Amino acid sequence: MAARLSFPALCVTALAALLTISAPASAQQSLCADCHFANAGGPNPIHLHEWDLSAHGRAGVGCEACHGGNPRTVESFLAHQMIVRGHGLENPVNRRNLPATCGKCHSGPYTEFQSSRHYLLLRNGDPAAPSCSTCHGDVAAYLLSPKGLESECNGCHGRGKKQERAEYAANARYLLQATRDTRALLDSARSLIKRVTDPKMRESLQYDYEQAAVPLQEAAHAGHSFVFDKVEERLGVAMARAEALADRLANLSVRTPSR
Ligand code: HEC
Ligand code: HEC
Ligand code: HEC
Ligand code: HEC
Ligand code: HEC
Known part of the structure; x- marks a missing residue:
């Protein structure tokens, strides 16, 4: 106690140094x-x-x-x-528990996945059912290409397989391609919107952008039910709005140079 009181300056400096070192390793x-x-x-x-x-x-x-x-x-x-050590059922990274573990942060895909036949089978311990890691990897967060998705479905539903229903795979590939095309259209719209100088106009275009981006993300989430009616419906809305936005932007850039 006495020592601390007689060297207050040193203590403060030492404390400050410690705080600087440990600052990056902060609470989170x-x-x-x-x-x-x-x-x-x-x-x-x-x-x-x-x-x-x-x-x-x-x-x-x-x-x-x-x-x-x-x-x-x-x-x-x-x-x-x-x-939890080992591969048992209490382990949150056991493939059976992954929907809930990943779903803590990805509630959209998780909610849709819960309505699928795949989820039911997985919860019942069927090793033939896919889990989140089947398509996204354990930690890598891969996003499959349309072709990659088709081959993933076909791994279980393809010709000659026990669960043969090849039309699932073809349909999944087609819808993912359409999702990607719409996203690409929206990405280029977004970079054009950033260059619009009139703030009112930019805000209004940004609004239209979001009106298309939201149903597009809902379509990507809905795919996790593996029954594609809702994907088709959401994707249809997103595509129509994305195209309308692209038209608006095209008219705008036709007008701008003749200023
Ligand atoms: C001081 C170093 C150190 C820290 C900190 C550390 N690990 Fe480890 N971890 C190791 C080593 C070394 C092993 C392998 C030996 C063992 O299993 O204990 C290991 C093993 C593991 C395993 C395999 C366990 C099994 O038997 O299945 C997991 C999972 C793991 N760590 C996750 C984590 C997580 C999550 C954290 C943070 C909360 C963490 N580690 C922090 C060094 C560390
Ligand atoms: C603690 C929260 C958390 C958990 C748990 C979690 N993620 Fe993520 N995940 C994130 C964040 C944050 C991102 C990055 C979001 C971004 O870049 O917009 C992400 C991104 C992703 C992406 C998208 C990658 C992309 O390029 O768009 C996928 C797919 C994904 N995670 C799958 C999973 C899977 C599968 C699990 C379980 C094995 C999981 N996540 C567990 C928070 C989490
Ligand atoms: C059969 C394959 C498959 C399984 C199983 C699967 N996903 Fe996906 N996931 C996809 C596809 C396809 C996409 C859309 C990729 C894209 O839009 O480019 C996607 C997209 C995502 C995204 C990004 C969504 C966004 O907002 O853009 C996240 C996060 C994600 N999945 C999490 C999960 C979680 C959590 C699980 C388990 C509950 C899971 N996925 C199971 C195929 C799968
Ligand atoms: C998005 C979720 C997620 C994150 C983040 C994550 N892991 Fe994993 N990890 C998994 C999954 C899923 C497995 C596979 C479990 C299985 O197959 O039993 C795994 C397996 C492991 C294993 C092998 C365990 C064993 O018993 O064989 C180790 C070790 C490990 N992870 C360490 C880490 C370390 C260290 C980090 C951080 C750098 C990390 N993980 C981040 C999901 C994750
Ligand atoms: C790891 C293997 C696996 C993968 C990958 C997989 N499935 Fe399945 N799927 C199954 C099994 C097993 C069933 C249960 C079949 C049954 O009960 O007849 C099933 C059932 C289904 C069902 C419900 C079938 C019904 O008639 O009720 C649909 C729809 C479906 N899968 C679509 C897909 C689509 C689309 C993909 C790719 C995006 C896919 N699955 C990927 C294993 C898989």
Whole structure:
């Protein structure tokens, strides 16, 4: 006590230095990955690499988001204390639990997935049913191409398979292609809108953009029920609005040069 009182300046400086060092590792920061990357011989190095390159890694979704554990300690024992080991049913990353684990953050896909036959089978422990990781990887957050999606469906529903229904795959590919085309149209509309100088006009175009972007995302989410009526309906609305917006923008750019 006496020592602390006689060196107040030193204490304050030391404290300040400590605070600066620990500032990046602030309340929300996850320390799990730091230690795993430092342990070259640690488990599952490919998984680490996939996380690093993924939308999850970029968005700062830490290891604890799926595995649990305490991300604010560098003590291995404390960090892992609450982590379920092994591949059992209590493990949040067991493929059967992934819909709920991923669904904490992705409620749109999760809600739709829950209405599917796939979900029912998965919950009943059927190893033939797909889970979130079947199409998105364990951590990588892959987004399949239309062709990739078709081949994924065909892996279970293709010719000669037990669950043969090849029309599912063809339909899924067609709808995903249309989703992508509409998204591409909206992406180019967005970059044009940014260049519109009149603020009132820009705001009005931005409004139309959102009126198309929302049903487009609803279509992507609805796909997770694997019954495509709602996808078709939402996609139809999104496409019509995206095309109307593109027309508006085309008329605008025809007028601008003759100013
Ligand atoms: C101090 C370093 C360190 C920290 C911090 C750390 N880990 Fe680990 N982790 C390891 C090492 C080394 C292993 C392999 C040895 C073992 O299983 O204990 C491991 C194992 C694991 C495993 C495999 C467990 C199994 O048996 O299936 C998972 C999952 C895991 N860590 C996740 C995490 C998460 C999530 C966090 C943060 C909440 C975290 N780790 C924090 C070093 C660390
Ligand atoms: C988006 C969810 C998610 C995130 C984030 C995530 N993982 Fe995983 N992890 C999984 C899934 C799913 C598996 C596969 C589990 C299985 O097949 O049993 C897995 C498997 C593992 C395994 C192998 C476990 C075993 O017992 O074989 C380790 C180790 C691991 N992850 C560590 C990490 C570390 C370290 C991080 C952070 C850099 C991390 N994970 C981030 C979902 C995630
Ligand atoms: C803690 C919240 C959280 C959890 C849990 C989580 N994610 Fe994510 N996920 C995110 C965030 C944040 C992004 C980045 C969003 C963005 O870039 O707009 C993302 C992005 C994605 C994307 C889109 C990638 C893209 O390029 O648009 C997919 C697919 C995805 N996650 C699947 C999963 C799957 C599958 C799981 C479970 C294994 C999972 N996520 C668990 C938060 C989470
Ligand atoms: C049979 C394949 C398949 C399964 C299983 C699957 N998804 Fe998807 N997911 C897709 C496709 C296809 C898209 C649309 C990709 C695109 O728009 O480019 C998508 C899109 C997403 C997105 C991005 C949505 C957005 O807002 O743009 C997220 C997040 C996601 N899925 C999470 C999940 C979760 C969580 C699960 C498990 C409950 C799951 N997915 C199961 C195929 C699948
Ligand atoms: C990992 C394997 C697997 C994948 C991948 C998969 N399915 Fe399935 N699917 C099944 C199984 C198993 C059933 C149950 C079939 C049954 O009960 O007759 C099923 C059932 C269905 C059903 C309900 C069938 C019915 O008649 O009630 C639809 C629709 C469906 N799948 C569409 C798709 C589509 C579309 C894709 C790709 C986007 C896909 N599935 C990918 C395994 C899979």
